[in-house]
Amino acid sequence: MKVGTAETTTVDAAGMRAQNSSLLLNMIWREQQLSRAEIARRTELSPSTVSAIVADLEHSGLVRNIGAGVSRGGRRPTLIGFCDDAFSIIGVEMGATHVTVVLTDLRGRVRAHRHTPHAVREDPRGTLQKVKELVQECLDAERVPRRSVLGMGVAVPSPVHPSTPGKLSPLIVPAWRDYDVQDSLKSAFHLPVLVDNDANLGALSERYWGAGVGGEDLTYIKLGTGIGAGFIIHGDVYRGSGGTAGEISHIAVDPAGQQCVCGLRGCLVTLIGTVPLVERARELMGQKGRRAPTVRELVEGARAGEPAARQVIDSLGHYLGIAVAGLLNLLNPAIVVLGGEISSVGDLLLDPLRASVRKRALSTSMAETRIVTSALGDRAIAVGAATLVLQAALRDRSLFPLQHVRKTA
Structure with missing residues (x-):
């Protein structure tokens, strides 16, 4: 019985050390520089425990002494900084x-x-x-x-x-x-x-480096061959029980529409995925028999005022707005971020999208949500x-x- 108790105590102590080590590592990463005394004050750990954990993190190359901080009426504290280039x-x-x-x-x-x-x-x-x-x-x-x-x-x-x-x-x-x-x-x-x-x-990229760094709940929508959504709820990705949360590609927006590869009919992706968008642009431009424009060409055409390109972007905003309105009514995120190459048209897409959402979302949901395009570029994902x-x-x-x-x- 005593042996079992000792083993349990040892395991609990090891688990607590690991938990405290991760706690301190997160804090130093987030703040970028802190003194040992400040770490002890915030975590309510003893100075000796903090010093031991910091020493271990220093040995692993994750943190280092970066110089003296500002004195608050005594010796100037030594600041501990996170080593961004450690790995x-x-x-x-x-x-x-x-x-x-x-x-x-x-x-x-x-x-x-x-x-x-x-x-x-x-x-x-x-x-x-x-x-x-x-x-x-x-x-x-x-x-x-x-x-x-x-x-x-x-x-x-x-x-x-x-x-x-x-x-x-x-x-x-x-x-x-x-x-x-x-x-x-x-x-x-x-x-x-x-x-x-x-x-x-x-969505995770926006949470750490983009529109969601303030900690707000957000929805990220990737516009591409497929249409996918990622959700940040209470600071973390929400994936659903089977990992399929956010598959808005397959929201049915046109019951009489064409059959999707998933077997359903009139899915969002059959209307605003890359393939149907560029095919629609080719039809409107009277280029039957020629290759469809690329997404980049579609973006450039819309910016240049090409009527067919503008019409395709307007249609994209309309149908996407149907899905976004549903998301706002269900989840009420603080921010909806649009990503993917076609989102680079900016307000040319945001204006018809917002208009479509206003017709379908609760006014309170719309009032509390910002809809923006991503500023992270093509490396975001x-x-x-x-x-x-x-x-x-x-x-x-x-x-x-x-x-x-x-x-x-």
Whole structure:
């Protein structure tokens, strides 16, 4: 009985040390610099406990002394700062038609970036090979050894079930049925690999580095081949019980519309996904028999005042507004952020979208929500993938490699 009690006490003590270590790490990361005394005051931990944890974090290269702070009537305190460059993180976005890879530090700053068009939906083997090549190019460009990489986050154009995070939905991307993204990349790089839906990671990127840094609940909508939404609720991504929260591509907005690949009819994506948008633009421009314009050409045409391009963007705003109005009535987020290349038209999309929402959303919901376009650019989701790894490590100190010791001059 005594032995069991001693073992339980030891386990509890170890768990408490790990919890306190993660608590301090998060605090120093968030504030960027703090004194030991201030840490002790905020956490109500003893000075000796704080000093022991800080010493461990220093040994791991995650924090360092950065000089003296301002005196409040005694000796000037020594400030502890977070080392943003202690490790690197790889972020991968596998879009439906492209692959983007970034290498970031622990503050979300991009150190290296690679992007290439690729038929991700149809070519799983080639996609995984392309990801491996671009990841290695980023590592080589910055001369980053694998031991200095915290992990890899991967954004995929599919719902991700929590029990099988490496498997993409065969309903959405049937060509990926026999592939496991997580296993493939773990085997190739021998690193922790975390996988999530691309819109979820767009939302996470906005939460840490964009419109949601103030802590407000937000919805991120990715406009592309598919239409996905990611939700930040109480500061974290809401994924639903099976990982399919946010699949607004398949909201039925036209019961008499064409059949969707999911088997339903009149889904939002059949009206405002990239393919129907550019096809509609081609029809309106009288270019039957010619290739459809690219999204970039559609954006440029709308900015230049091309009537057909403007009409397509207006239609996009109208139909998207139907979905956004429903989201506002259900979730009432503080912010709705639009991402994806076509969102770069700005007010040309926001104006018809807001008008459509006003016709359908409760006035109180509309009054409390800002609808904006993302300012994070085309790397946002890849950076969000890297942020997924950062978030996990800040919450669990043990995910940082123990053997890493920061070199001092």
